[in-house]
Amino acid sequence: MDFKLETFLPYRLNLAAELVSQRFAAQYRARYRMTRPEWRALAALGSYGRMTATEIGANSSMHKTKVSRAVRALEEKRWLKRSEDLDDRRIEHLELTPAGRRIYGEMVVLARDYERELAGLLGTGGLKQLEAGLAAIEAKLAAPARRRAPKD
Amino acid sequence: MDFKLETFLPYRLNLAAELVSQRFAAQYRARYRMTRPEWRALAALGSYGRMTATEIGANSSMHKTKVSRAVRALEEKRWLKRSEDLDDRRIEHLELTPAGRRIYGEMVVLARDYERELAGLLGTGGLKQLEAGLAAIEAKLAAPARRRAPKD
């Protein structure tokens, strides 16, 4: 019985994710009073333009309730506006307002700065290895983006 | 502006951590009605024997309120017992009961099975790279286990 939590992959991954996310999250929390779901939705909309809530969820791996709440929060900040779909009235098209795009632009700068900082800390080797490992996980474990699965 | 969330390291790490943790967490949730903090505390106590709540927190990277609640939950399941320290009455020594050790033993088996499964999925290469990357993060970003820091 020499199991040790600190060598257990799920634990290490969670810890690493927390360590890496923490400082970046502190920035958008402090500067813009944004939560993580809001940042993800903003990032998705900022880089892909107009999307539906479901598409945001698929793109940023968020549960639809998280997306719903994040969208509402961004809307209340006047960074996002909804518009209806004339063919299918269940759908709402979402896109950033000019103010939202401005914030997005600022966040992208911060994100890039942080990526550079991480690259410096981890070294090119560490970073490359990490990315390769993450790619393996994404390839093998990610939900296969099912278009039509029986019921999972 | 070609920032993409799906290549952003903090996002990828969170996603990977979630993918990898999820299936394992489902096991202890379903089988033992355990939460993640409870599993971590159980694992810490199972592998190191008697510890204090603060030590559990340091070992498993949990906030002291999480530890407090996890300890209470494990105690209510009769998997853990507290005993007082005669020299310092602020401290409580925590250890698993026989029932707790049994559960721990079963969980270790599940954990090992899962590690093997992951190793198979990721391949030796992917796993080694991932571990190297995680080691880099832990080395560079982990809180330096400060014994006496000014105030952070």
Added chain:
DNA sequence: AATGGACAGTTACATCTGCAACCACCTGAC
């Protein structure tokens, strides 16, 4: 001995989260 930190652990509160139920709407079979 008294007093002012510092520390172990708990708890109140506000927030965040996921699940399940829900509403409105669409689509295909009849």
Added chain:
DNA sequence: GTCAGGTGGTTGCAGATGTAACTGTCCATT
């Protein structure tokens, strides 16, 4: 046209979380 089932999105609720404040205890200084 109508009805059943599916889909986009929202919400009620119960559980989980972090922050800050709290209790009780220790210890160094006086």
